[in-house]
Every structure is written in C-alpha cells, then in structure tokens.
Amino acid sequence: MFGTPQTQSAAKKALTPPAVPAPVETAPLANQPAIAEPPVSGNAKRQFDDAQQAMQHGDWKKFGKSMDALKRLLASPVVR
DSSP states (O other): OOSOHHHHHHHHHHHSOOOOOOOOOOOOOTTOOOEEOOOOOHHHHHHHHHHHHHHHTTOHHHHHHHHHHHHHHHHSOEEO
C-alpha cells in the first residue's frame, strides 16, 4: 500500500527475527570428574524446614544459621 516494493521488502526483512542456532553439545573434559547439580536431598529439605520453623517462631538467630547451612549445602558440588 505504501512505499515501493523494495522498501516493503526491506521492512519485511527488518521485522523478521533472526534464525536461532541449534544448541551445541559438548563432551566433558578428559580426566575431569563429572560435577552434577547438587541434589535437593533430605538434608537440604531439613535445613529449609528448620529455617521456616525458626522464622515462624521469630527465632532469627536460628533462622540465619539454618539458611547459612542450607546455602553451604546447595553450593557444594557433587563429584561422581
């Protein structure tokens, strides 16, 4: 309707999103232990529950200790 066919074509190209490349799979490094995401194990659940309970009771010292323990637990890698 507006513009020449060339300007319409250029506008259409400008509005077309670029193609997304397929994800690339990489092999693990040789002689390196595999590191898995830390599991949300019973220990993590227990620490979280302790923190929640301390928060409900207004025990902020215990809450802080439970959260610190939970952070350490979740930050530690698991080596297989």
